[in-house]
Each structure stands twice: as C-alpha cells, then as structure tokens.
Amino acid sequence: MPPSHPIGQEAEMQTLPDFQIETIATRTGARRIVGVDEVGRGPLAGPVTAAAVWLDASSLPPILQDSKRLGSAARAAAFVQIMALADVGIGHASPAEIDDVNILQATYLAMSRAIAALRMPPDHLLIDGNRLPPGLPCRAEAIVKGDARSLSVAAASIVAKVTRDRIMTDLARRYPGYGWEENAGYPTKRHKNAIADLGITPEHRRSFAPIRNMLCG
DSSP, X not given: OOOOOOBOTTSOOOSSOBSHHHHHHHTTTOOSXXXXXXXOSSOSBSOEEEEEEEOOTTSOOXXXXXXXXXXXXXXXXXXXXXXXXXXXXXXXXXXXXXXXHOHHHHHHHHHHHHHHTSSSOOSEEEEESSOOOTTOSSEEEEETTGGGTBHHHHHHHHHHHHHHHHHHHHHHHHSTTSOHHHHTTOOOHHHHHHHHHHOOOTTXXXXXXXXXXXXXX
16 A cells, blocks of 8 residues: 555644554554654764564553653663563664765665564554655555654654664763763764864764865865
C-alpha cells in the first residue's frame, strides 16, 4: 500500500503522548505498529541515531513522554523500561556517511537500519516528522511532532536520545576537551572554542559549515 499523507500540523497536540494513533492503525488491520524517531541532526560531531520501537499495548512502560520533556535521570529510567518491555531496533549513520550522502539521507539510513534491527518486522510505521524515508518495508505515516503525540514514537525518541548521549560520552573520553559529555556535539560556545584550540577530530562532520569553513580556511 502507498504511504499515507502526513498528519497535519494543525492537529491538536496532546498534553502527553498516548496510544490513539496506534489504535486507529489497528482498525485498518495493522498488528505490528512501530514508532521511529531520530536524534543528532544538528550536532557538528558524532553520529545521527535512530530508534524503532514496538510497544505491547497490554504492557506499556509507565514512564513515557517525548524525550525533550524529560530530564536525564527520567530518560534513563524510561530507557530501561522500554528496553525490558518492547521490541527495539537502533541504527546509526556515521559522520563519514553524513558527509558522503548529506544529513537528510543519513537520517533516513539510520532509520532504515533501526527498522531492520527489530526482532520482528513491522506492518505499519509511525515516522516522526513530515517526510517518509524511501524504501520502507511496509505502510507508513509521517507524524508531525509525533514524539509528543504517539507513545511508540515517544519511546523511540527516548531510546535514540539516551543511546546517542552515551555514545557521545564515550567519545568525550577519547577526545577530551570538546565537552561532548555535556553538549552531545552540538555547536555550543565551548565546543566551537575547543575546535579552534584543539582542531578537528575524525568524529566531526566535515560537510557542516563551521567545520568546512575551518578546513577551507
């Protein structure tokens, strides 16, 4: 079946994500409904990371919100619950891949890898945002602000955020001084100052303007 159109931005936002979108999808015959979200499109360093999550409607993790609304301790607790109760796939695209194909296509690549990493294949995908990656294995919907509306997408957003933050903390130990354990590679003042003082690492995205301008300069 062809992908459906994105759910419009004019739709009323819920205070907290719920299972309504998933329930509607079951009425069309879907049985394995998976939420997909990514994190890391904006940083100057590190991978872009995506997660795909199938939630069992009879055993939902009690702590689920859009990851942007949770503090780090609450996100970590939710991550543990999701990993214990859900089918989770995680995918990444490296800085080299981002430079090679551009950040949008690398995001799609990470999403495709996350979907492929699920234990069981989905039959309906809920993709955060207003675009669908090409070549999806089943029917899909683009859900604008999906991480604030759908429990499945909110779970994917939490998994992606916690996973990538841990990667950046590990990379911070290999490349001290850039503050990645705090800024996750985003272009904070400390990070940009460290690039000027310490130079560019293999984890930096050379196609991004601040890095590219330094290389050209």
